[in-house]
Amino acid sequence: MNSLRLRLLVTLVGLLALAAAAMAAITYHNVLGESEALFDYQLQQMALSLRDQGEIDRAQADTLADEQLDFVIQIWTVDGRSIYASRPHASLPARALLGLATLNVDGRAWRTFGVATRERVIQVAQPVEIRQRLAAHAAWRSVLPLLLTTPFAALAIWWLAARNLAPLDRLAHEVRSRDARSLAPVPTGDLPDELAPLASALNALLARLGSSLDSQRAFVADAAHELRSPLTALKLQLELLRRADDAETREAAREAIGEGIARATRLVEQLLALARSEPDAVLPVERVDLAAVCRKTMDETRAFADSRSVTIALVADEPSVVTGDAVALGLLVRNLVDNAVRYSPPGSRVEVRIREDGGQIVLDVDDSGPGIPDSERERVFDRFYRRSEATESGSGLGLAIVRSVGNAHRATIRLGRSALGGLQVSVAFPAPP
Amino acid sequence: MRLLLVEDDRMIGESLQRTLRLEGFAVDWVRDAAAADGTLASERFDLVLLDLGLPRGGAAGGPADGLEVLRAMRARRDPTPVIVLTARDARGDRVAGLDAGADDYIVKPFEFDELAARIRAVLRRHAGRAEPVLSQGGVTLDPAQRRVTLHGSPVLLSAREYAVLEALMARPGAVLSRAQLEDRLYGWGEEIESNAVSVYIHQLRKKLGADFIRNVRGVGYFIDAGDPQAR
Numbered sequence: 001m002n003s004l005r006l007r008l009l010v011t012l013v014g015l016l017a018l019a020a021a022a023m024a025a026i027t028y029h030n031v032l033g034e035s036e037a038l039f040d041y042q043l044q045q046m047a048l049s050l051r052d053q054g055e056i057d058r059a060q061a062d063t064l065a066d067e068q069l070d071f072v073i074q075i076w077t078v079d080g081r082s083i084y085a086s087r088p089h090a091s092l093p094a095r096a097l098l099g100l101a102t103l104n105v106d107g108r109a110w111r112t113f114g115v116a117t118r119e120r121v122i123q124v125a126q127p128v129e130i131r132q133r134l135a136a137h138a139a140w141r142s143v144l145p146l147l148l149t150t151p152f153a154a155l156a157i158w159w160l161a162a163r164n165l166a167p168l169d170r171l172a173h174e175v176r177s178r179d180a181r182s183l184a185p186v187p188t189g190d191l192p193d194e195l196a197p198l199a200s201a202l203n204a205l206l207a208r209l210g211s212s213l214d215s216q217r218a219f220v221a222d223a224a225h226e227l228r229s230p231l232t233a234l235k236l237q238l239e240l241l242r243r244a245d246d247a248e249t250r251e252a253a254r255e256a257i258g259e260g261i262a263r264a265t266r267l268v269e270q271l272l273a274l275a276r277s278e279p280d281a282v283l284p285v286e287r288v289d290l291a292a293v294c295r296k297t298m299d300e301t302r303a304f305a306d307s308r309s310v311t312i313a314l315v316a317d318e319p320s321v322v323t324g325d326a327v328a329l330g331l332l333v334r335n336l337v338d339n340a341v342r343y344s345p346p347g348s349r350v351e352v353r354i355r356e357d358g359g360q361i362v363l364d365v366d367d368s369g370p371g372i373p374d375s376e377r378e379r380v381f382d383r384f385y386r387r388s389e390a391t392e393s394g395s396g397l398g399l400a401i402v403r404s405v406g407n408a409h410r411a412t413i414r415l416g417r418s419a420l421g422g423l424q425v426s427v428a429f430p431a432p433p
Numbered sequence: 434m435r436l437l438l439v440e441d442d443r444m445i446g447e448s449l450q451r452t453l454r455l456e457g458f459a460v461d462w463v464r465d466a467a468a469a470d471g472t473l474a475s476e477r478f479d480l481v482l483l484d485l486g487l488p489r490g491g492a493a494g495g496p497a498d499g500l501e502v503l504r505a506m507r508a509r510r511d512p513t514p515v516i517v518l519t520a521r522d523a524r525g526d527r528v529a530g531l532d533a534g535a536d537d538y539i540v541k542p543f544e545f546d547e548l549a550a551r552i553r554a555v556l557r558r559h560a561g562r563a564e565p566v567l568s569q570g571g572v573t574l575d576p577a578q579r580r581v582t583l584h585g586s587p588v589l590l591s592a593r594e595y596a597v598l599e600a601l602m603a604r605p606g607a608v609l610s611r612a613q614l615e616d617r618l619y620g621w622g623e624e625i626e627s628n629a630v631s632v633y634i635h636q637l638r639k640k641l642g643a644d645f646i647r648n649v650r651g652v653g654y655f656i657d658a659g660d661p662q663a664r
Contacts, residue, residue, distance in 0.1 A: 233444035
């Protein structure tokens with residue numbers, strides 16, 4: 001029974017039935033008690049007036065005559081001879097008990113009142129079931145109106161429930177009409193107070209979904225756009241190879257194609273790395289030795305640095321533990337060191353330092369390149385942003401990856417001027433708990 | 434034909450310059466908006482290939498991107514035809530490019546053959562011709578095929594000889610000086626052989642007839658526009 005409407009109906013009708021039953025029980029109990037007192041009094045009055053006046057009082061004659069009430073009068077002589085019975089009842093007790101009594105005769109309960117004079121014994125009796133029947137009747141009459149109105153009440157409940165649940169249906173309809181293309185918030189104006197929080201929560205979810213979808217779309221569009229350049233270069237390089245008519249040009253064209261493929265490959269790798277490190281990606285959280293990550297990453301970068309005659313050095317106390325993901329942190333270090341090497345003049349030095357500062361673990365990467373002016377320090381983190389003075393053709397994604405990984409580790413990243421003359425990037429990680 | 438290539442991407446610029454040279458164009462290449470603006474203000478080109486997404490390159494105040502280079506060109510009434518190379522294929526960008534004065538556009542990544550065809554078409558329109566083949570005094574020159582015939586039979590020309598002939602045939606009757614011809618033959622940094630133009634003219638006269646290319650002593654060379662009967 002999962003329908004709110006049905007549940008409401010069954011509960012309310014059940015409650016009505018329960019109320020009716022309780023009402024009936026109480027009425028029955030009260031009426032029975034009253035009729036017992038009344039009829040006992042009548043029994044007594046009849047018997048006493050027979051004893052004292054030898055006849056039934058006028059007031060009681062009607063009562064006695066009412067067959068419904070089934071009063072029976074018996075009179076015996078003192079020695080037990082029956083001299084009168086108002087209605088012969090086979091099953092009546094043959095001998096009277098003096099005073100009020102309840103007797104069981106052949107499975108039937110009787111209420112009796114007996115009195116004795118010097119010559120006669122008088123007994124007035126009435127079956128108990130008469131009183132019970134009266135009480136039951138009264139109870140029935142009292143609940144009948146309730147029972148008669150119940151079907152109408154049920155219909156009214158059914159209708160009211162439908163009416164009050166209509167906003168829910170409308171809300172469901174609104175939500176159904178939403179999809180990836182239209183994430184407009186559902187209208188909340190005419191919703192009842194109980195539904196408004198649900199609609200607001202839904203709208204908040206829709207907004208989050210929308211912005212997440214938008215950033216995904218923008219990312220895909222940017223990525224496709226960025227891939228155009230290496231692909232254009234490759235197409236032209238291939239065309240050059242096709243048209244080259246001497247060995248020297250052919251060799252140059254082949255070399256250019258190799259470079260073009262390497263560039264496209266690097267861009268795709270960086271795109272993947274960025275997608276993996278996006279803030280909503282799930283990063284495993286473990287204790288990572290940042291110094292070990294730096295050493296491993298710098299070993300991989302050494303060949304690139306050598307090819308540019310740049311020395312890379314690591315200054316770190318080991319271990320320097322941060323909380324996060326070793327692979328992602330490797331990506332961060334890799335991009336910082338790559339950038340530093342790329343923009344450093346030949347023969348210069350790139351320094352990677354890990355230090356502790358007020359409980360935080362701070363990673364510094366210093367170079368002696370041209371640095372980045374203050375005005376551009378925010379924008380260089382945007383993906384595909386390339387500084388107009390940049391002479392090197394990077395993917396435009398390096399610092400975007402650094403920021404993304406940094407955010408995922410709740411690290412703060414600061415760009416500054418290095419003692420070596422170039423750029424200093426500082427990444428401050430919160431201390432592990 | 435002398436082209437200016439404005440493209441910031443090193444790989445694209447390099448390979449495009451080389452391939453265009455193989456096609457017989459003299460190609461100069463600049464990599465930012467300031468350099469493009471300066472070059473265009475001081476030198477004459479037959480056509481400009483202009484990338485829109487350019488770094489500024491110079492001080493603030495100069496053109497910030499390809500579109501502004503184009504606007505600046507048209508503002509100083511430079512009629513040099515421009516083909517826009519763009520990675521932006523949104524319709525708005527193409528419309529902006531054409532409205533700023535571009536003659537055509539091509540979206541990256543493109544086929545080189547298509548670019549070459551568009552270059553020829555723009556040059557043809559710019560010279561006020563509809564027919565793709567140049568024809569003068571029994572000589573025909575087909576820029577698309579790079580083929581030359583004399584009275585219907587093909588004539589074999591070297592790339593430089595072809596370039597000289599194309600320059601002269603594009604404007605029959607107009608006199609081109611030796612320096613102007615050298616401009617069309619060589620990009621920057623290419624070594625100009627001494628007396629090269631005279632050598633090519635000599636070769637062309639041998640292949641096409643001594644009278645085909647006329648000489649105005651001390652001024653330059655031209656091809657007789659002739660009368661229509663002579664065609």
